[in-house]
Amino acid sequence: MNGLQKNFKNIFQLKTMCHQALLKARRTCTSRMKYSTEAKPHKKEGSYRMNRWQFDGYSGLDGLVLANVRIPPLLKPGDILIKVSAASVNPLDTAMISGYGSGMLNIMRMMGNLERGIVDMNHIEFPLTVGRDFAGEVVAIGHGVTDVSIGDEVFGVVSPHCQGSHAEYVITPSSNVARIPEGVSPEDAASLPYAGLTAYSATVVSGMLIPSSAPGKRVLVLGASGGVGTFLCQMLSAWGAEVVGVCSADAMELVMSLGATYALDYRDPVTKEILLGDAGFDLIIDAAGTDDIDYMKALKPWVGASYVTLSPPFLRNADDLGVPGGVLKSLREVVCRNVTTLREGRAYKWAFFMPNPWALKLIATMLKDNKIRAVIDRVFSFEEVPSAYESLLKGHTRGKVIIKVP
Ligand SMILES: NC(=O)c1ccc[n+]([C@@H]2O[C@H](COP(=O)([O-])OP(=O)(O)OC[C@H]3O[C@@H](n4cnc5c(N)ncnc54)[C@H](OP(=O)(O)O)[C@@H]3O)[C@@H](O)[C@H]2O)c1
Numbered sequence: 001m002n003g004l005q006k007n008f009k010n011i012f013q014l015k016t017m018c019h020q021a022l023l024k025a026r027r028t029c030t031s032r033m034k035y036s037t038e039a040k041p042h043k044k045e046g047s048y049r050m051n052r053w054q055f056d057g058y059s060g061l062d063g064l065v066l067a068n069v070r071i072p073p074l075l076k077p078g079d080i081l082i083k084v085s086a087a088s089v090n091p092l093d094t095a096m097i098s099g100y101g102s103g104m105l106n107i108m109r110m111m112g113n114l115e116r117g118i119v120d121m122n123h124i125e126f127p128l129t130v131g132r133d134f135a136g137e138v139v140a141i142g143h144g145v146t147d148v149s150i151g152d153e154v155f156g157v158v159s160p161h162c163q164g165s166h167a168e169y170v171i172t173p174s175s176n177v178a179r180i181p182e183g184v185s186p187e188d189a190a191s192l193p194y195a196g197l198t199a200y201s202a203t204v205v206s207g208m209l210i211p212s213s214a215p216g217k218r219v220l221v222l223g224a225s226g227g228v229g230t231f232l233c234q235m236l237s238a239w240g241a242e243v244v245g246v247c248s249a250d251a252m253e254l255v256m257s258l259g260a261t262y263a264l265d266y267r268d269p270v271t272k273e274i275l276l277g278d279a280g281f282d283l284i285i286d287a288a289g290t291d292d293i294d295y296m297k298a299l300k301p302w303v304g305a306s307y308v309t310l311s312p313p314f315l316r317n318a319d320d321l322g323v324p325g326g327v328l329k330s331l332r333e334v335v336c337r338n339v340t341t342l343r344e345g346r347a348y349k350w351a352f353f354m355p356n357p358w359a360l361k362l363i364a365t366m367l368k369d370n371k372i373r374a375v376i377d378r379v380f381s382f383e384e385v386p387s388a389y390e391s392l393l394k395g396h397t398r399g400k401v402i403i404k405v406p
Pocket residue numbers: 090091092195198222223224225226227228229246247248251266286287288289290310311312351352353395396397398399
């Protein structure tokens with residue numbers, strides 16, 4: 001046997017060993033997984049199947065197809081399987097279908113697959129199902145899950161590198177869900193987790209404003225009529241902050257009804273002038289996707305005030321330059337901006353969506369206590385998912401776009 005043949009033999013043996021290890025891991029996890037008797041996934045043609053909307057490439061809306069696939073098994077301790085009743089559409093979903101973030105997300109997918117014992121790295125990206133949040137019923141729980149039970153009605157999130165919720169079933173760690181308060185519809189519940197956790201992260205983690213320090217603080221919300229903006233207005237005013245919302249003229253009434261003290265039209269040239277002249281804000285959260293740093297002059301100087309953007313260049317730079325180059329460019333950008341603005345006593349920060357079990361429970365409590373409500377632009381049926389994506393891509397939605405799943 002020559003050297004080349006030996007190498008082939010070794011590779012073949014390694015592949016067989018990995019395959020056997022994977023089968024063993026799957027058998028162990030499946031035997032630990034419990035299925036509810038009442039809410040069993042429907043069985044078609046001898047195997048558990050589901051419908052889901054998926055993409056086989058980054059060709060935008062043109063690549064969207066409805067597929068009938070196997071319901072994925074629970075491979076990781078702590079994961080749960082949810083029968084989805086409703087899901088929302090987020091700007092990240094409509095950006096991901098054209099390849100946004102794929103550089104960084106693929107690395108996260110590879111690491112996630114290894115953690116689940118999946119050694120086949122050929123199919124980490126496609127077929128891809130998007131959808132970052134959902135409401136539904138827990139139908140199976142993995143090993144070690146104690147915080148939720150089969151049959152619980154929950155709402156929650158799926159991390160951006162995982163298969164999404166625009167499907168009849170979705171898998172997520174049990175720490176990514178909370179129980180839906182009684183009397184709240186699945187559509188209302190599904191509108192809140194991703195936007196709410198993003199709003200919480202922008203305010204508390206990046207903006208460093210917590211409920212006890214909020215009373216008396218002045219916060220400017222750019223993009224106050226969107227999914228994240230409508231949540232921010234409600235959460236911040238419930239915490240006692242004074243909120244000024246910037247939105248389109250036709251959304252001003254809505255924004256005021258969500259607790260903002262003032263609403264201003266972003267198309268009116270006087271708006272920026274008024275706000276910059278005010279220079280009295282403790283926090284500005286840019287949920288408009290503009291990253292307009294002119295607004296930094298509206299912050300109070302030298303009191304620890306910050307401008308927090310929800311549109312950091314992190315994923316975009318990683319797509320353009322590769323992950324190491326993109327990370328370096330992004331860090332350089334944020335440092336350079338702060339070198340200028342910190343000299344004026346104002347900080348420029350990024351914010352990201354973050355799964356957070358504590359914040360998710362807080363959202364559930366605020367919903368139960370009527371401190372926040374769902375703001376829904378339109379509910380689409382599962383068959384109408386392409387139209388739901390189209391409506392978000394066209395813009396000017398107020399609050400959230402929802403998909404009702406059968
Ligand atoms: N970093 C993260 O992890 C993360 C997570 C979630 C969201 N985001 C980003 O955060 C932004 C908000 O998300 P979303 O779900 O709320 O999006 P959305 O529902 O599309 O809302 C965006 C809102 O911004 C308004 N808007 C557009 N241009 C504006 C301007 N110049 N001034 C003020 N308002 C303006 C829009 O109003 P009109 O329709 O009237 O123009 C719309 O209501 C998006 O850019 C999204 O990509 C980032």
